[in-house]
Amino acid sequence: MKEVARSKVYYRPIEAAIRWAGLLRHQQEILFAMSSPRNLPRTLDYPRWGELLLCMDRIYDAVINRELPYGKNGVTLNDESLLDSTELTIRHIDLKRWVRTHYPELRPGFLFSRSERIVHPIITLEAGHAMLVEREALKAQLDQRRRQLLALQALYEGLLKQAEAIPACTNGPISDRAETTYLNIIGGMLTLMLGTSPSGKAYSSFRTQEAVVSALVAHHHSVMGITERTLNGKFASARRRLRSANT
Structure with a gap:
């Protein structure tokens, strides 16, 4: 079987599309399946095959x-009768x-040499500006996440200190009064984190309880009680207790 040249001086559209899609070894079968120059089986x-159709459409x-x-x-x-x-x-x-x-x-091998394909494509001024804007937005988002993490860590450490200061936490079962206090604090903090100011501005970037739980588990998964199941249960109880107290 005669080897088909990968690159040529000129191409029929189907020949270019076949090379672009990487189907050169199947060229004869593909040409045989065509009913007209622009009519390929879908x-x-x-x-x-889908990539071949796309390349033909582009050309x-x-x-x-x-x-x-x-x-x-x-x-x-450029004679339209040739179309x-x-x-x-x-x-x-x-x-x-x-x-x-x-x-x-996209730098297909039949058009570009290996060294040309290794070189990065030209980045336009508009694309470069868009990349810089996106970078700054991601940087601001990262800074916000860090601040939120610090706030959550401070809250967690404060709750630990409160637990240590109450004898009931270490000497026996927690009292109903102490449990109510903790649940009210947790419910209030959670409601605040997921809420908005009177002007409609969100107090934090967290939009759901699941997002708060995921952040806590991600950073404190080794601490006793910091599990998805436990947190969801405690948060749900805290929010119910807070709603009950406010009615």
């Missing part, structure tokens, strides 16, 4: 919208230039 038993879209020069037998003509012809061709250098401009993140 489904065929190849692992990247013809560029040709029809005059983004990609085309012609006949490697000679640029449905088997003789329509696209030069290698034009196809490479178009891919670099419109799909800089």
Whole structure:
């Protein structure tokens, strides 16, 4: 079987799409399955058939919208009568230039050398600005999460000190009065963390009880009682007790 050249001076659209999708070894079977230059079966038993269809659509879209020069037998003509012809061709250098401009993140091997594929695509000014904005937003979000973590740690340490100061916590079962006090404190803090100010601004970035539980477990999973099941149970009891006290 004659080996098919990976790169050529010019390509028919289907030849370029087959190489772009990495299906060159199946080129003869694919060409045989075509009923016309632009009519490919929508489904065929190849692992990247959907990618092949997408590559064909991209190429013809560029040709029809005059983004990609085309012609006949490697000679640029831009003759619209060629759009449905088997003789329509696209030069290698034009196809490479178009891919670099419109799909800089995609560098197929039949168009670009290994060294060209290793080099990072050109980042436009708009893309660079968007990346910087996103970076600053993520940095601000990280700072906010750190402050919230410090607040939760301070709350946790304060509760530990209160527990140590009450003899009932170490010498025997906790009294109903002490339990009510703790549940009211926990319920109040939880309601505050998940609530908003009169102007509608959230007091914290936590929106649900599950988010608070996840943060506590993530940072204090080794501490007795800091488990998802225990926290959800205590938080639910605390919120019920607080609602009952406020009615």
